[in-house]
Amino acid sequence: MDFSLSPELIALRDRVRQFIAEQVIPLENDERQSHHGPSEALRRELVARGKAAGLLTPHASRELGGMGLTHVEKAVVFEEAGYSWLGPTALNIHAPDEGNIHLMEEVATPAQKERWLRPQVAGEWRSCFAMTEPSPGAGADPSMLATTAVRDGDDYLISGDKWFITGAEGAHYAIVMARMEDGSATMFLTDMDREGITLVRNMDAMDACFAGGHGVLRFDDVRIPAADVLGEIGKGFRYAQVRLAPARLTHCMRWLGQARRAHDTALNYARQRHAFGKPLAEHEGVGFMLADNDMDLTTARLHIWHTAWLLDQGEKGNFESSRAKVVCSEAEWRVVDRSVQILGGQGVTGETPVMRIFTDMRAFRIYDGPSEVHRWSMARKLVHMADKAAAAPEAGA
Incomplete structure (x- = not known):
């Protein structure tokens, strides 16, 4: 696996990063939001901005108007989009639409794609x-x-x-x-x-x-x-796996962006806020939390990139996507939790974006399969593979 990014992907990453900073984050306090997400009016404005920037639905095929990104390319772009909780909506890569678009491209008939998928890729439908x-x-x-x-x-x-x-x-x-x-x-x-x-x-x-x-x-x-x-x-469960392995991974990508945002916020605060004669970051307790954040962010990113690479090689990636889902959901959650702790009173108020990220992210350890179910599934597969390996010499004897 080559960890280098092509010049074209770096340029796309930077475009998305700039778009999120300039066009999306300023709308985070827009009143057209509720406990049930952004309103349709706000969604349409975000989609219009994404379309104007040439970034709408980048994971869809070029035939349908997308960029046809590979899984590794999605890992880079989706993380940047996830830096704002409105970013996935602006790029039309939010759940569940992102996974549905992937499934429809793989399974739907041409007539079904024209009827339902094309307007969805255009950001007109959810x-x-x-x-x-x-x-x-x-x-x-x-x-x-x-x-x-x-x-x-x-x-x-x-x-x-x-x-x-x-x-x-x-x-x-x-x-x-x-x-x-x-x-x-x-x-x-x-x-x-x-x-x-x-x-x-x-x-x-x-x-x-x-x-x-x-x-x-x-x-x-x-x-x-x-x-x-x-x-x-009769093949519904089989198609569910077509959808779920990539969809689990794109959740990891988007939430990695949110975790990075929380860490960046905490890091900047720890550099500037003084206590007991020096910046918070120079106190060992806070410094260790920042270091742990960096390790968790990097670990999550490596799991995402590796699993994305396997999917790009044509592997099913069911085991690896389960592993990534558990590792990323728990590592990214730890990052946000530590960031709240570093921010102290600021972390439990709306003065920074971290409180919002904290409440949004907790469910990630549950949806698309709770961590416990993925661990149970992985354990069964590990035992099965070990049994198969143990029986192999006998079969060849």
Whole structure:
């Protein structure tokens, strides 16, 4: 793996960095924000700025109007965009749309891409991914999927409840995961204004950076034509892996930018604030926290770049993306937590961006799989690989 960045990628990184500093951060105190994220009006203004800067939806293919970035290139660009909590919205690389765009490019038919994906890449539409359900339905264990899809002539009738559906309010379309009559899972595409879909409510959440918040949805015999099946019947869980491995990693990229912002804020404060006759940074307790921040940031970045490189080589990267998700979510959280501590009273108020980053980031250790589930999954794979290696000499004997 070559850690050097091409001159073109460095130039793109610097363009994004300048754009975030000059066009996005000044809007962070804009009143068009709530506990459920930026309003549609603010989103559209951010998207317009991203488009004017030539930076909109850079991960999409060139055929659809994007830059066709590789995974490694995304790692660099997404980190810069994540330096502001509004940056991913401005570049149209926020969750869940970023992952949905990737999935749609891989799986959707040409007609489905024209209908739903092209306006999304242009920043005109948003989407949501409806999989998580209330108990006893699917959560960290997707095999508990309870939403059903029943064939009715040339259509399917979808019924069930979903929650924690990021971006549901204001989304133009949804990717819905449902269980078939034979027990397999299938993904369906649907316009959100289709009869039978109800946004029951938006959930109060710690984070406030996702447009549309986190919604509770009800599907009551929603009639979806067979032409709107995403991919093949019964392959929903397989397609979920197509989406999840890269999507886990892009979360790590964006939140790395936020963690770096928190660290930069704490570092500048520690250099300037004096106590007991010298700057805070010269006190060993604070200095050690700054050093630990740097180590965690670098560790997270290396995990991201390595996993991105594997994906660019055509590897599935499921194990490595799980590992990166755990390492990055916990390392980046430690950075933000230490930054609050260094800032002291400033860290628990809105005087700096760190308090906002703190409340936004905590959920990262839960969504896209809690750390405990990823550790459990990794342990199973490690044991399986060890068993396989142990049996190999016998098989060859």
